[in-house]
Amino acid sequence: MNAIDSSLAIGRLNVHLHSAQPSATYRMMDRVAARRAAGAKVISLSAGEPDFDTPVHICDAAVDAIRSGHTRYTQVAGMRALREAVAAKFRRENGLDVAWEDTIVCSGGKQVIFNALAATLNAGDEVIVPAPYWVSYPEIVQLCGARPVVIACDSASGFKLTPDALDRAITPRTRWLILNSPSNPTGAVYSLQELRALGEVLLKHPHVLVLADDIYEHLVFDGAGFFTLAQAEPRIAPRTLTMNGVSKAYAMTGWRIGFGTGPRWLLDAMEKLQGQQTSGASSISQHAALAALNGPQDFIREARHSFERRRDLLVASLNGTPGLRCDQPGGAFYAFVSCKDLIGGTTPAGTVLRTDEDVAGALLEEANVAVVHGSAFGLGPYFRIAYALDEKSLHDACSAIDRFCKALS
Template identity: 70%
Template sequence: MSGNSATLNRFLSAAKPSATYKIMDRVAARRAAGKKVISLSAGEPDFDTPEHIREAGIAAIQEGLTRYTQVAGLRPLREAIAEKFQRENGLVVDWCNTLVCNGGKQVIFNALASTLNEGDEVIIPAPYWVSYPEMVQVCGGKAIVVTCHADVGFKLTPQALERAITPKTRWLILNSPSNPTGAVYYRQELQALAEVLLAHPGVLVLSDDIYEHLIFDHIEFFTLAQVEPRLRDRILTMNGVSKAYAMTGWRIGFGTGPHWLIEAMEKLQGQQTSGACTISQYAALAALTGPQNFIRHSRAVFQARRDLMVRLINQAPGLHCIIPQGAFYAFACCRGLIGKTTQAGTLLATDEDVVNALLDETGVATVQGSAFGLENHIRIAYALDDDSLVQACTLIKHFCEQLSHPDQR
């Protein structure tokens, strides 16, 4: 048989490639061609990994700590993860009920792949991280997308959750703070969702807390297992070192949940990647057990950037952005640009047209909201220095000011 799509796994064939990585590929191509780009598309801190963490990785190499670890991770790291969950989230966790993976993405994929059978449903509030529905698709499940507009803070309501649950529902995915909106679920909002879930004992919950430490305005972070202990045997709580400690490239994520689930995820990982990079695990151990002042510093920097970005974006005609409470993304409504034409003659019929035109005509890279499940928006990552953000926003504002209706040209 010839090598074509007919030979591929049918679930993989139906999945879409990551929209964020497609934009990042376009950015790389433009830069390779010598064109200037200000990228507001990448979801990673622009800071260097703190020095003591880097030194721990170097020390592991120099000491010859470069061999395989157990599939589930180094015991000292798993013990530190259990301590982190207790110290920061009030979860009493045994180290045996933790799992170290190659990034937070693998934690999520392992959970879905270990539990989904064909036709099982996964409730995903939109806007969502682009990989959630595609992971569900690859694992043979069905993504049930529940649209959550700005008038409810881009957050799932108990009423919407109740309507979405069916006998086929296997998982609910919650992400707080959210990528792409920066929305944060308050304790009372999580409790209200928990009341619905308690009435549906067959539904598991994946709590994606990867942006836990990037939360602003003195808002207190809560995770669902902390708020409602009666659900703990049905919740996988996922986190990692990528965002909190500027360690995206080190690829260390981790999770805790019921023993049967962690055991199944470990079994899958043992036939997939085995343990995560040993050097990275030692660096992650230093991150979790060492000084935590970097978190406070980066949070303050990102909050200042958020304030700058929202103020400048809201000055651009046709764009509007509510204030995000966490992460490092602004999710701006671009409905006011749709139907207009750019100076280069491009008709903006969709938010993807807006994103492409911004990149082509101004050199500013963003990501279309439709990739996150809510059209007529653009996601703007403000993980850059102030000068770059101001320059990018100036270009965006000028782009918006120069737009015209087709009949005006």
């Protein structure tokens, strides 16, 4: 190929990539790494992962798998022993009538979501995404050639989707509803009654599939119970994909194991797609996940108590800081903080805060605290704090935020 011909190939990207945005969370993590490399001592409240080490018995299972030679390909949908453990988890903890054939294992929860949407969406389809949302939901929808229909859910509704808002958003083109509880970025948790009310709406629209992202299932506070949508309204279970994984519950984000259960026609399509994409997830990680699901569960309870203490410390501090307001989250390890009263202020360095992204940028540059601006999650002016770090660091971060806010003019 000559130089003229080869130039025609340069920059020819998939059309859907042009509208896709990089993850705001990872962009902030990159900025934190750059500042730390330059010598700054930054407290990062941006990364959405537990700060605990993976439990020892899970790590030991992975080492045993390596030494036992379990280092080869597995079935595309996951090794049967793990899928049986996943099915048992759904029966035991979620009341879902699931056999091992009704499950799929993927390389992380994000792949479960991507596979499901990529296998079912076509041009003109719509996906309802309540906001605030995890930053990847609308991007994945767009990458699959469909249109995200964002429904703003503000603090008046507890950042939760209401039945009326859902009913109004559904059209003949609606293909999916994505529901995340507990929520990233707000920590909002849907009650059994709230899920049943949403289920009543969905029963009127049998063409709508449901994706329940339950990845923060085990981080529900104040003694409240956790419920998933197919459990709350079993009549929509035949068109519901319930997604979960080991990343948040067992501090296994880097192990990259997610799983799901749903109708077999959908799982078959997801498996077909995965077979031409990544094939089976890491065999070592699958053995570690098996140990997580079948082994001692004490870690989950201890982690939940720790996160609940941190939440209480954080919320009390933020609500005592001028210009900030923080509703108490019911789960996960995020707080979604209103910074409306900071907008229009000027920092000591002369930065005018016109948006929540300006607030997040100034906190990093002038207070050495990293947060993620709320508009990246579909609702501003807020910022998200991930309180997945030790209490001393959390206290120091809150003190730095308080000094920053008091110094504004």
